[in-house]
Amino acid sequence: MNKFLDDVLLECGEGWYDLISEWADEVEKLYKENNVEISDLGILQIKEKYGGLRIYLGFDFESDFSLNERIFEITDKYEEKSYHICEICGKSGHLSQKGGIFKTLCDEHRDDFGFIKLDDKERE
Ligand SMILES: [Zn+2]
Secondary structure (H helix, E strand, O other): OOHHHOOEEEEOHHHHHHHHHHHHHHHHHHHHHOOOOHHHHHEOOOEOOOOOEEEEEOOOOOOHHHHHHHHHHHHHHHHHHHEEOOOOOEOOOOEEEEEOOEEEEEEHHHHOOOEEOOOOOHOO
């Protein structure tokens, strides 16, 4: 995992670690291109919510607005990707439900945990 995430608690399953690492690589690259220190990126929280990855960021008021917009775009893209990756094992997954709980799971883990597969349109 990327060094600047060392102090960040990842409140999700290990199946998404590669995804988070890819996100971090892309953000780091963009910061480097813009000569901004990656330590300026404030990560408030990285967690699972309603079956999807959520990355909460905080910026100080001095920071570059257009750069922040691009960071949010990148982050949205990875949050969207998480709905297709099993949070447990990292294989191809689908949003699934068990009572009031939502998780993105592969076929195997969905069966293991007794979840039901949802159609993509049910997320909206
Ligand atoms: Zn799985």
